[in-house]
Amino acid sequence: MDINIQQLRMLCEVASTGTIAAAAESLGYTPSAVSQQLSSIEKVTNVAVLERVGRNVRLTDAGRELVRHAQMILDELERAQAALERVQHAVAGTVKIGLSESMASRFLPPLLSTARRDHPALTIRTEEFPSEQSGVEAVRSGQLDACFVMASSHAPVQEGIHFEPLFRDWFRVVVPAESEWGRGSDTLALGELADAPFVLAPLRVWCGRLIHSACQTAGFSPTIAHEIDDYPATLNVVAAGAGVSLVPDLGLAHQPAGIRVLNPQPPFCRTVELAYRQSSATRPAIGALVTLAEEVADQLGLDCI
Numbered sequence: 001m002d003i004n005i006q007q008l009r010m011l012c013e014v015a016s017t018g019t020i021a022a023a024a025e026s027l028g029y030t031p032s033a034v035s036q037q038l039s040s041i042e043k044v045t046n047v048a049v050l051e052r053v054g055r056n057v058r059l060t061d062a063g064r065e066l067v068r069h070a071q072m073i074l075d076e077l078e079r080a081q082a083a084l085e086r087v088q089h090a091v092a093g094t095v096k097i098g099l100s101e102s103m104a105s106r107f108l109p110p111l112l113s114t115a116r117r118d119h120p121a122l123t124i125r126t127e128e129f130p131s132e133q134s135g136v137e138a139v140r141s142g143q144l145d146a147c148f149v150m151a152s153s154h155a156p157v158q159e160g161i162h163f164e165p166l167f168r169d170w171f172r173v174v175v176p177a178e179s180e181w182g183r184g185s186d187t188l189a190l191g192e193l194a195d196a197p198f199v200l201a202p203l204r205v206w207c208g209r210l211i212h213s214a215c216q217t218a219g220f221s222p223t224i225a226h227e228i229d230d231y232p233a234t235l236n237v238v239a240a241g242a243g244v245s246l247v248p249d250l251g252l253a254h255q256p257a258g259i260r261v262l263n264p265q266p267p268f269c270r271t272v273e274l275a276y277r278q279s280s281a282t283r284p285a286i287g288a289l290v291t292l293a294e295e296v297a298d299q300l301g302l303d304c305i
Helices: 005-017 020-029 031-045 061-088 101-118 133-143 206-215 230-240 284-298
Strands: 050-053 056-059 091-101 123-129 146-150 163-175 187-189 197-200 223-229 245-248 259-265 269-277
Touching: 005 020, 005 031, 005 061, 005 133, 020 031, 020 133, 020 206, 031 061, 056 061, 061 269, 091 101, 091 284, 101 123, 101 230, 101 284, 123 284, 133 146, 133 163, 133 269, 163 230, 163 284, 197 206, 197 230, 197 245, 206 245, 230 259, 245 284, 269 284
Parallel strands: 091 123, 091 146, 187 259, 197 223
Antiparallel strands: 050 056, 146 269, 163 245, 163 259, 163 269
16 A cells, blocks of 8 residues: 555545545645545545545545544654654754734844744744644644744644644733823723724734724723734834724734833733644754743743743
């Protein structure tokens, strides 16, 4: 029987996502390429591993048994890679990381410079992901080695994924500099913004939902004047006097003229974690990445955990 590792990875991803199209997107292939590789598995084994149910597919009994063994093989391969790296006593190779726009803006530059200084043989590659959930899926499938995510945004917890808490990212109230909100103070009760026009991320984004929840706890639902999922653009719109916003510290890396930043009452935050596969936990490169992230968070004065 001649089945290669990539075919096993594709089969496991189809089993997880339920569709060939979703598996292809997660792994970075076309649906036709994934379908062809799965057909090859069935051809060489002379056993059907999938059956169609409407637009989805599901595993046959033989397919479930193959997935069970395939996952063990993939996990053991990663542990073997980690063992080889430990024997060499070197932090080397390539680590692929997923992250959000705010992490890329403020956190990534010092992370890369510190990595070059401390581990010149380590290459870090990054990819921006539209949501933490999609980033975790990419880690699970092997498309990424690790991903920066926000605590509780990755629910339900993914089997085989470890989430390493790094720091708390506190939200701030951002208002136009010439407005009367919070004038003469560095704090502002969220309830005072009940009638204000907001510039916020949409509800489909986890931070958007977190902000809505904080406002509702303060007794109101925010009035959205401008729905923007980009912190620099949000700050510029506030600076233009078009509304107020709630932005985490990571999103305040580049502050335009024309805004004031206040501390909300009650305070609230998001917790940033590093997600990686448990089977890769002993890789020196992953251990080094965790240490680098902790060091950079401390350098930036973030609220480390």
